[in-house]
Amino acid sequence: MEKYDHGSIEKAAQEKWAELNLYTTNLTDESKEPYYLLTEFPYPSGDLHIGHWYAFAVTDIYARLLRQRGKNVLFPIGFDAFGLPAENAAIKNNLDPKEWTYTNMERMREQIASMGASFDWSKEVVTCEPSYYQWTQWFFTKFFEHKLAEHREAPVKWCPEDQTVLANEQVIDGHCERCGSAVEEKRLTQWFLKITDYAERLLNGLDALPWREEIKEAQRAWIGKSEGAKLKFKIAGVVGSEQEIEVFTTRPDTIFGATYIVLAPEHPLIAELLNVGTSYVPTLGNHEVVKAYVKTTAQKTERERSENKEKTGVNLEGVMAINPATKEEIPIFVADYVLASYGTGAVMAVPAHDERDFEFAQKFNLPIKPVIMGGGSVQIGWSIEKWGDEWNDWYEKAGKLINSGEFTGKNSEEVKWDIVAFVGGEKATQYRIRDWLISRQRYWGCPIPIVYDTLGKPHAISAEHLPWLLPTDVDFTPTGQAPLASSKELKERVTKLFGEGWTPEYDTLDTFADSSWYFLRYLNPKDVHNFSDAALMKKWLPINRYSGGSEHTTMHLLYARFFMKALYDLALVSVDEPFTERFNRGLILGPDGQKMSKSKGNVLNPDEFVQKYGADAVRIYLAFIGPYNEPGSYPWNLDGVAAMRKFLERVTRLIERLGHPMSKSAEDIGCPAHIQQALGHAITKVSDDSDRFKFNTAVSALMTLLNALEAEPTVSSGTAKIFTILLAPFAPHLAEHLWEKLGGEGSVHQQPWPVAAEAVISEREIVVQVNGKRRGSVTLPADASEADAVTAARAIPTVVATLGGKEPVRQVYVPGKILNFVV
């Protein structure tokens, strides 16, 4: 038997595809239906790991299958080439980040090619190339012109390790998403993209998308829409409207129970009260205490504040607010459990119906006034301890109002907005999402195309000066200062172009800006006059299917959707949702079932498996390891690739048997009906399961078919050819080799997907049950009637025995499938 030499087979196949130029997509081809299949482009980290294989090799199966099914498939690739690792590696080894990046890309291109992935490299996009980032910059200037990019001072998250600010989305559990160090907070003037302007549309757009509910829910939660009201509380002893406290609440129906007000330490009123010398009417009695509290909390981050579950706060002595519903005077507190960055930075506290307010009220001995009755009755004046679990069950829910003036007795939900009107408030909507902070104090990124005039006012750099090149005379050792500030050339460039006293922006853009539009560039990657091609965008967008990692759900995926909507509003693109389908891929775990990590020593190098068993075996194993449409975690079985290799060897032997003199091996021997049926079944299943990204069951269908074919004394070459075509997307190299052995024309990858022959079913097996339990089966002609089935079934000894002489009360007949006797 000829050895299955995967090395030479892979080489020959890849050379053949290159020669035939199989994977350059003609974007203007009108004869076939376009299909844009996108997989997240990699960061050029160096070596391909198993995750890369999982991302590229498995989606490649689908790209190949779609082509065979007659689609014009765009399956592009590129590199998300700006970013911190390059800079950090460069600092560590005293290299140029650019050189490091380009060396890695070169290496990765070869590795990606080695897996037989059918990417169209002619459309490669590399985000760190000026020809690309010029358009990232151009978009930024457009956003600036349309007030979607803003320069402003705000509290920001700061990573002390990476020496840069981070977007909210990049803070995971209070730690830097990249390096894991605890983030700090600073007040800085930075660039923001106003993603909050799009909160409502980002939310609504989700409804129509056929994505998995968990992805949509994660985005909805991130956007965090809350509907409620803004209500104004006057300050006692003050006439006029200036000294009012505005609160945001989702429960205006509980306002009669608001027994105090809480302000965030950063609330402007506090600064005003503390500002000695102002003739503010109510004077703060405990000036120093409040000042000290504000000072301590200012040193804590939001996270540190929330870690301390014990509530802290200080009463603003001598200053009272008036509850607009009860007209009662209520105290005002400053406490850090109220966040300045959400709502109005002030809340009305309803301790009877809000857990946090309740805790605070207990600690500071404040009145707790129930205004909503739960299932049972409420006796006012109970001490809170006695309320116990019963109170727990209803205290945050809606219900019948009590102690609420004219609203007493009404349903709180129904009169909610009447109460808002009663106290002169207004409906308001709040979002949890914050604007996207996109400045980074780092070197290896896209320079922000902004210059400041002599007054410090920002100006966008006009298109004629783009790309605004990243300077190279830079000391990029992180100091907390933007590395670009050390460039002489950049300063000179600005002076020369704009005049004396003008200064450059030294920050670079968050790399998520680069990756928010790369899929548009694939359509026209080399054009120097346009970011993409309008006609091609019309034809190819939105992207049919986007495959990627679940870690991007609230980052990249949200940013890309925002970009698309913003560009749509600028009339630059014709659709406002970029991705029709989205599939989050799972994670390959180490053989020990743990996440692969160097520290655990369970990291596997795919190259070793490729070398030993071949790329095709690795591809099939990854397809087989678990459902690709669910973001599950799949442990890598060390015997898995070897098992797939065995499968491929069995395929090879089957095909070789055709050439054996003892075998008839000709198309003229025909195809027996059961094989015809097995083929049809496999064709349908491989195709349908792949459409659902269930490659595991698609592979198992191929295995089942192989098992059936192996059991045959002879296999016609026609059948063998069909099998090879079905195998081609999964094991592209071996299939090419076998196709040649079978004397097939051209490349197996150009062969149309076979059509499942209409199965001619002459007989059906009908399962016979008694009381829903299987007691046997009868095989009858396909056109047999219910009466025929009953007659045959009642002759089965086990059925007779189970019935025990009793007549069935009724029978349920599912034609051609089930006959159930109910006794």
Place this chain on the structure above:
RNA sequence: GCCAAGGUGGCGGAAUGGUAGACGCACAGGGCUUAAAACCCUGAGAAGGCCUAAAAACUUUCGUGUGAGUUCGAGUCUCACCCUUGGUACCA
């Protein structure tokens, strides 16, 4: 805490409300071989019964996290609970 997804053999997993465990791994027995590897065949959810020297075959009951329910029939639908994973967290 809240939201979402999920819980099926030793393992990964499969099952439009209709034979649970496809396909594969690991395992066991056998074949081939001087031998081993490779390869091929067979077996296998659990507990019992019958027949036996023993086994096979045959057969019964139980079995998809737990408990109830709907249904002729439930892994699948409904309710409650437990657990796992992911997201989020003082967001008023």
